[in-house]
Amino acid sequence: MVDGFGRQREALRHFLRSRRARLSPDDVGLLATGRRHTPGLRREEVAVLAGVSASWYTWLEQGRDIKVSDSVLDAISHALRLDDTERVHLYRLAGTNPPQLTSWGAAPREASRLQPVVDGWLPAPAFVVDRYWNVLAANSNAMSLLGVPSHGQNYLMSFFTDPSARVRFPDWDGMAARLVGQFRVQGARFPGDVHFDMLAQELCCVDEAFADLWARHETCNAARTRVRVRLTDQQGARYEHLILSLLENSDLRLMLYMPMPQVQGAGLDLVVS
Known part of the structure; x- marks a missing residue:
């Protein structure tokens, strides 16, 4: 039986994968290289955009129990082009208090x-x-x-x-x-x-x-x-x-x-x- 923490980590995996899959290299200013078997960005590309190691981002997307700082979550939010609601959702799934929204538009x-x-x-x-x-x-x-x-x-x-x-x-x-x-x-x-x-x-x-x-x-x-x-x-x-x-x-x-x-x-x- 999956406990609450396990369900949260599973939700984090699905959320990050779905946000990654909706983007193309052109959307984020990257040059597409090699043949792509699945739609969306590769994990390595998200890691580059967020300024983190590919291994670390992979562990996060796999739902491993790692500590995540607000600055890193902000960088990932920016890399995945998350809106304010999605950004707060990411914070919660990562087990961190969500930030105050400052989008005045x-x-x-x-x-x-x-x-x-x-x-x-x-x-x-x-x-x-x-x-x-x-x-x-x-x-x-x-x-x-x-x-x-x-x-x-x-x-x-x-x-x-x-x-x-x-x-x-x-x-x-x-x-x-x-x-x-x-x-x-x-x-x-x-x-x-x-x-x-x-x-x-x-x-x-x-x-x-x-x-x-x-x-x-x-x-x-x-x-x-x-x-x-x-x-x-x-x-x-x-x-x-x-x-x-x-x-x-x-x-x-x-x-x-x-x-x-x-x-x-x-x-x-x-x-x-």
């Missing part, structure tokens, strides 16, 4: 496919942000009721610099603390990305409240919270706010707002969270 494409999703959430608000909280998709009520800025603008920058946000959200202080804590947690996922520090410094310069909260070094990773929204002086609404990560290792997050039952009465103070 995929984010806008995925966000464009999510626009019908957020529009379909109407009349409740919904929007999509990237790792920096830049808005990539939003429905009309997210913009009108929550003040979500237009496509490409930063939600955090809008929340902390737009005076209407402090009027729109009765619990602005609590929301601000959660947002800063979530932003700090998100930044820790990408320790080599200096853009987080640059954005934090910019926010500290333009808004004193953000600067005070940032200096506390508090964290928040709540995926479900309650939000109150002031519609008029005498009317408010409350929502369950859900944050959903989209696709494994994806930077995109879907913000969904689910309406909660309204408290009957004459005033916003009766709308409780």
Whole structure:
């Protein structure tokens, strides 16, 4: 009986062979030599492209129990022309933690496919942000009721610099603390990305409240919270706010707002969270 480790190694063998078989020497800029009895690249050619020995690559493809570094897996991924999903799959089959995806071309494409999703959430608000909280998709009520800025603008920058946000959200202080804590947690996922520090410094310069909260070094990773929204002086609404990560290792997050039952009465103070 094959155990879990054996099945994983067998899957690794089949995966590497299938990725090798789909490529030709022309695909990777090599000169084809000799007669080929099977389609695809030879193991020796993959080894040359990856900068490893032919014996070592053969052992890997055979599923032998050898140690593999991230740099070597990256080199093999490049040699076999793996996309982001295939690269993560290779890491897992090799028993290594997969890398964070950094292919920025995929984010806008995925966000464009999510626009019908957020529009379909109407009349409740919904929007999509990237790792920096830049808005990539939003429905009309997210913009009108929550003040979500237009496509490409930063939600955090809008929340902390737009005076209407402090009027729109009765619990602005609590929301601000959660947002800063979530932003700090998100930044820790990408320790080599200096853009987080640059954005934090910019926010500290333009808004004193953000600067005070940032200096506390508090964290928040709540995926479900309650939000109150002031519609008029005498009317408010409350929502369950859900944050959903989209696709494994994806930077995109879907913000969904689910309406909660309204408290009957004459005033916003009766709308409780």
